[in-house]
Amino acid sequence: MLQIAIVGGTGYTGVELIRLLSSHPKVNIKWLTSRSEAGKPVASTFPSLRGISELTYSDLGEDTLSALTQCDVVFFATPHGVAMQQAEALVAAGVKVIDLAADFRLQSLQDFEHWYKHKHACPDLLKQAAYGLPEINREAIKSASVIGNPGCYPTTAILGLKPVIEAQNLASDALIEPRIIIDAKSGVSGAGRQAKLSLNYAETTDNFSAYGVAGHRHLPEIEQGVHVLLQSKFTQNIRFVPHLVPMIRGMFSTIHLGLTEAGCQLDLQAIYEQAYKDEPFIDVLPAGEFPDTRSVRASNRLRIAVHQNNSNKEATILVVQDNLVKGAAGQAVQCMNVMFGFEESLGLNHVPVVP
Secondary structure (H helix, E strand, C coil), rough: CEEEECCCCCCHHHHHHHHHHHHCCCEEEEEECCCCCCEHHHHHHHHHHHCCCCCEEEEEEEHHHHHCCCCCCEEEECCCCCCCHHHHHHCCCCCCCEEEECCCCCCCCHHHHHHHCCCCCCCHHHHHCECCHHHHHHHHCCCCCEEEEHHHHHHHHHHHHHHHHHHHCCCCCCCEEEEEEEEEEECCCHCCCCCCCCHHHHHCCCCEECCCCCCHHHHHHHHHHHHHHCCCCCEEEEEEEEEECCCCCCCCEEEEEEEHHHHHHCHHHHHHHHHHCCCEEEEEECCCCCCCCHHHHHCEEEEEEEEEHHHHCCCEEEEEEEHHHHHHHHHHHHHHHCCCCCCCCCCCCCCCCCC
């Protein structure tokens, strides 16, 4: 039985980790930390966990490191800049680290410090960290000591682009035009649980807004996915615009591709189906269908629909996921399963909640 800790158990990704790991047959949650809720039962903060979890929040204080080194793996569901303060000592003690923030997502130290405005505390460990997207980076995850869990938007974008980029890498000519447009929408839980005027009910209900148009922190992560992880042979210029929509959870990314003459000769539907036929959490819908966010709610599934229009030389890839599960906590558990040699879907076969 793996002994695990969740550092930062009061946010939305933290409670999703508790929900998923409480029913995982191979783990025991040894520590659940929160300074603000220390001493309180987790069920008093999240009544949905009554009868499910008897855990109590702890503030480990000066004993944090010695307590966490008793674990096999530590999940950090904390703001950016927290995990990197503890990761080096934990790894030295043989503990695996999975960070749900951005401390270990970007391989470039310069990109991290530019976009997140933090000086990295352990740049050498950053070089060793594995990007936690199993469908692309499974082998690296198996042997990694530190996982940078992907951002929610990059998960949809990179997995939405993977089959066509890989097909293009095998071709002698470009299949898609250099410009890629990603138009993405997220429910408000993606912005976290903190109190902000822009996130309160009166501001978000019956409202739809774009943000980060001049540049969003997830853009370099998407670019890294295309050019480094997928090793695109061709330069792709990515335009990414995220939006906040009036729903609690869910994410819908629409990816617009221009097709070259060579690209119009391909059956993208068949390419996507073949690319993901053995992936337990990726569902490529039949041709002509449309995904919706309700179809993946509270699950680790990601659904893709491919729409190809050769007469207009264009393709549209539609991708949906639950931003808190496949976009965050579920993906972290999936990475843990890969790291420790468990069945990848263990503890993650939840049926989506409808309606």
